Amino acid sequence: MGILTPEATAIAKPPLLAVRGLNIAFGDTGIVKDLSFDIAPGETLAIVGESGSGKSVTALSLLGLLGPRARVTGSIAFGGEELLPYDFGRLTGLRGNDVSIIFQEPMAALNPVYKIGRQLGDVLRNHLKLSPAEARARAVELLHKVKLPNPEVKCDQYPFELSGGQLQRVMIAMAIACRPRLLIADEPTTALDVTVQARILDLLRELQAEMGMSILFITHDFGVVADIADRVLVMRHGEKIETGPAGDLFSAPREDYTRMLLSAVPSLERRDFLEDAPAPSDDTTVLEFRDVGITFYGRRGHELKALDGIDLTIRRNEVVALVGESGSGKSTLGNVAAGLLRVNRGQVTIDGRLRQGAGTGKDLHSPGVSMVFQDANASLNPRMRIGATLRAALQWNRRYKPGLDCSDGHIRHLLSEVGLAPELFDRFPHELSGGQKQRVGIARALSVKPSLVVADEPTSALDVSVQKTVLELFRKLQRQYGFACIFITHDLSLAASISNRVVVMNRGRIVEQGPAAEVLRNPADAYTRALLDSIPLPDPAAQRARRARPAGPGTHP
Amino acid sequence: MGLAAYCGKRILIGLAMIVCVQVIIFLAIQVVPGDPVEAMLSETAGIGPDVVAALRQQFGLDKPMPVRLLNHVIGLLRLDFGISFQYSQPAFDIIASRLAVSIELVVLAAFFGITGGILLGSLSVQTRWGDRLVSILGPVILSVPGYVLGSVLILGLSLSLGWLPAGGVAPFSDPAEHVRRLVLPVVTLALPIAATIAKVTRFEILEVRTQDWVRTSRAYGFPTRVTFRRDILRNALTPVLTISALELGGLIGATVLVEKVFNLSGLGSLLVSSVSVRDYPLIQGAVFVISAFYIAINIISDIMYGFLDPRVSKR
């Protein structure tokens, strides 16, 4: 193959960045193998892959940020200048100047002890000759440019006083401070809510159009790729799987792996809604919330209504998806149902017994409820073997349900029921993969024959390919046992695929609820519409068309 | 508004703590069987009950316990600790006359120990010899009690080599000799502080170095030394400050030993001699001064913590 890839020759200008035969190894472990790609001026290239694909390592290697243990070989040419082997003196001049980078966790990426204005000013003064006053003026200007409200005030605040989305804007301001020619964005929206993500992507696109910089966008989310990328590079296990213009790749993926990733992308259009599934035939009410409210009191008399006047009834056999962004109160509601939190107001009835409300005792525990946690690893005691963890849950619950079988044989059977080898009985949690641990979590939740299972984002910490199988298992077991379920998720399409009913929450209130298909196709509430509009469509053309439409009146402030 | 309220709160807590400590000490002494007058007179035979009664009245021991507690606390607030049994002088005067030596020792040792420790800790992550020094010699120094270290220094530097005097205090009027006599005690006190602070500084730097904002700093082209000062050392110093305040408590204890080793008549040696004859006014007075000093240091460190870490005071 020649030096230029077919795509690159199609572009008239010489590439801004040309990577050839890049190999990255830590010790004897190769992380990136023989990777080549180009980025043309003004172009956005998205590198997509699951965890362990080497996409972030590739991004960091461009600026020599991998640390002394990494061995980087091959060729990285930026603007015609070869960067390998690293000349750190030269890189220092390049970093933050010609090439900038923004990271996944903006809160962690900023030093907590300095004010926003100072951190921005330091970056400006590092590369440009500016007085402190000039730097501050420029910092305010930059914050304006990234559309941060009240830039003058924000300049004098510390990172912990801003929200994640605001901090990512600060990071972007920092990145464009010296008008870079290339911006590396390493999963910049992964830690953010969808509505915030959509606005950050809009901002990046606008800035790119204005300043003409190239963007290297690292992500695991094909929806985001469709929204922002001109060209796409799919990576797996450190190798290139395929590459091509975004439109072609979405309409005609060449590789099976790409097709698998694409099929896992949330999509409201081709999703098999549960409408065909039998509606709950059993009318037994499992859980009933009447006007439930929880208020948290902060230090300076701050009041936060985590839950506000919640009325909710769930019957046997019914799967209810709780949807909302972070801070919407969906997890709080789940914790109340699980008996972990005390309410300030209202009544909670589970399995026909009043658990919280006037006249109930101190004990919140209801034996009929079990839970699957978001962080499967943290939900298993690291000092206990898998078998012991499952047995403990059974033994504790046997005080309420004497019929439970605690024998080793039964526990091994439970493991096989969730698709795990019975040999895992004697393993410790850290010897299992993320997906296996979540299966153990599901086995534990079902072992006690619950009438209600609270599943708190059970798949959001897993890779997309694993997510799919775990969800299928969960759905199968739910049909088999018919327990009622509260399924908490931030992902609307996931909610549609697993639930009979969707409950949308915002700021501690239920804003809308109804059958999944109905809520998602004809959202009645403005917030639900905003939420739906923020999900990037996994089709570049459709996404472009939607962007061209003026924002609806329901757009969230 | 945050910082002022935070400071005020810290100071109030500190004052409450001093009172608590005093009440506990007072009550503890009440628990002892036999009263101080008996303890004081136990070695003098043939004293009549009338003399004992008179002495009790003189020291205010004939009043009921709550009254004595109240008198005691009021006395403390007026810096009146009562009359020393041993010296028959106001305890406050005796304490005041011994205070200068101890304060000089503590302040100098704290200064050299903390600055030296931070310096060594920073060097230990940057140079190989610094790493060896802190990770191999550090634990050894920390295992040598002050009285052994002091004795070894006397043996080596004054008895064998004759470079420095073995002990005693020289007046301020002879500054050169004054400093010469302070060198060994200050070194004895400062070495373990430096070792601890170096260890903590090193640990914190290694922790902070893995934080994301350090990567950001590198990614934005800041020179290595700027990144180290602005984004590593500055953040690492916050916990170092907390440990430093704790270390000063140990330092005050160590002063007691070092004053004996070097034959210095400071507050520590006064306390030890008072303890062996149960001179309660002196003991209570000395402990009051020491704990007030210690609590004051803790308040200052808390307030500095508030300045160094905005998250503490603003939340």
Add this chain to the structure above:
Amino acid sequence: MKRIILPLIAGILVAFAVAGPLLVPVDPLAQNILARFAPVGTPGHLLGTDNFGRDILARIATGAQVELLTALASTMIALSLGVSIGVTAAYSRGLTEDFLMRGIDVMLSIPPLILALLVVAVLGPSVPTLIGVLALLFTPGFARVAYGQTLSVRSRPFIQAAIIFGAPRRSIILGQILPNIVAPLLAQASLTIASAILVGSGLGYLGLGIRPPMPSWGGMVADGQRYLATHPMLMLIPGLFVVSAILTFSALGDTLRTLWDPREQGGR
């Protein structure tokens, strides 16, 4: 490798001191005016004799037993007290937590050796007093560690899971929390033994710990100091043993702590 050589030598010295009486069954209190200041290596007096002609090895050995016994006993007491306080405070929250942890703060607001002096002043020097004092001194340390660790373990989802699956309070504390905080507590215990030897021998040096003629390492250093110019060995030998004992236990504690850390990271 280099890092363990010194602690290893120190450990051997400590073992030697404890086993001493088996090797040389000599009375540590027997005085012999004729054999005063015998040098190291004298037949029958392996480490020489002191100003009363008492065998130094025998005195070191007896001192070792007392020194280590008080350190171990006080650490055990402080460990159980501190862990009870810390775990209770962290688990119950609310008023109990405030009361217990403010109490710990008050105890910590008196410098350690000064607190020890106070207690000795009140109760008079003796071995039980010494053990009590040291236990009192180190309880807050354990309480702080246990409190912090319990708080962090408590907030982890597997504790929530235990609550949801109906675990009684007792088995949450004993079965779920304690096993996860044992390692840092063990490290703390080992470091505390070292500190107990440091403070205990310091009290001995001031004449406020174990009372003469019963030998203590601190007391031997104090006695030896008087002959520092002529017979430095009288100070150096007990000093060396104090240092060895402290070094052994603090190295053990540091090792336990570093062993704990990577596993914690691997588990995440």
